[in-house]
Amino acid sequence: MLKKNKQTMTQNMTDAELVKMMHGAGVRPSVQRLAVLRYVANAHRHPSADEIYSALEGEFPTLSRTTVYNALHTLVGAGLVLELDLESGTMHYDLAPQPRHGHFMCLQCGRIYDTAMPADLMHAIAPDFEVTAVSVVFKGLCPDCRGAGRQPANELHAEETGTGTGR
Numbered sequence: 001m002l003k004k005n006k007q008t009m010t011q012n013m014t015d016a017e018l019v020k021m022m023h024g025a026g027v028r029p030s031v032q033r034l035a036v037l038r039y040v041a042n043a044h045r046h047p048s049a050d051e052i053y054s055a056l057e058g059e060f061p062t063l064s065r066t067t068v069y070n071a072l073h074t075l076v077g078a079g080l081v082l083e084l085d086l087e088s089g090t091m092h093y094d095l096a097p098q099p100r101h102g103h104f105m106c107l108q109c110g111r112i113y114d115t116a117m118p119a120d121l122m123h124a125i126a127p128d129f130e131v132t133a134v135s136v137v138f139k140g141l142c143p144d145c146r147g148a149g150r151q152p153a154n155e156l157h158a159e160e161t162g163t164g165t166g167r
Contacts, residue, residue: 012042021097025078032063036071040081046092046103046112086112086137102136108145 018037022029039052047055053068072093075081084092086105092112094103102115117136125131 013038021080022078025080027074027078027080030071032060032067033071033074035060036068037075037080040075040093041095046084046086046094048090048092052093084112084135084137100134102138104138104140104142106142106145107139108141111142113142 015034015038018034018041019029022033022037027033035056036052039055040047043055045051049065049068049072052072053063053065056068057063072081072083076083076093080096082094082096084094084103086092086103100117102117104113104115105111106113115136115138117134121134121136122131
């Protein structure tokens, strides 16, 4: 079942809660790191680094993209933020301490939704394999884009170039 957004999984986190998480992970809570973590935790949209930078640059005029990338690198390394490789060339970010879940990415509008993950997913793996990470990503059209009669961007491109399946 799809979750409309992360608000159904988590409420907005306070700065005090985020600082406590950072201390617990051994991360010094600089103003910039806290702002990046706050945005990832409370934006409810699985942002890219560029989206985070654009959202925060008005609040922090001296903020640079490098600072955002460095903060994300530190937060990912500490296990506070997950990197999501959902599309080629663009990483998206999600708050790590959440119930296990997958993601659905709309190929038309680009929105990313949280999805439930089956509890028995690990039974699909032979016992002699050692699993170190699980990533479940569905791609297709979200309800809004389906309702608007839109096609996924890759199908539109295939039809325009004559490389489609001829459906």
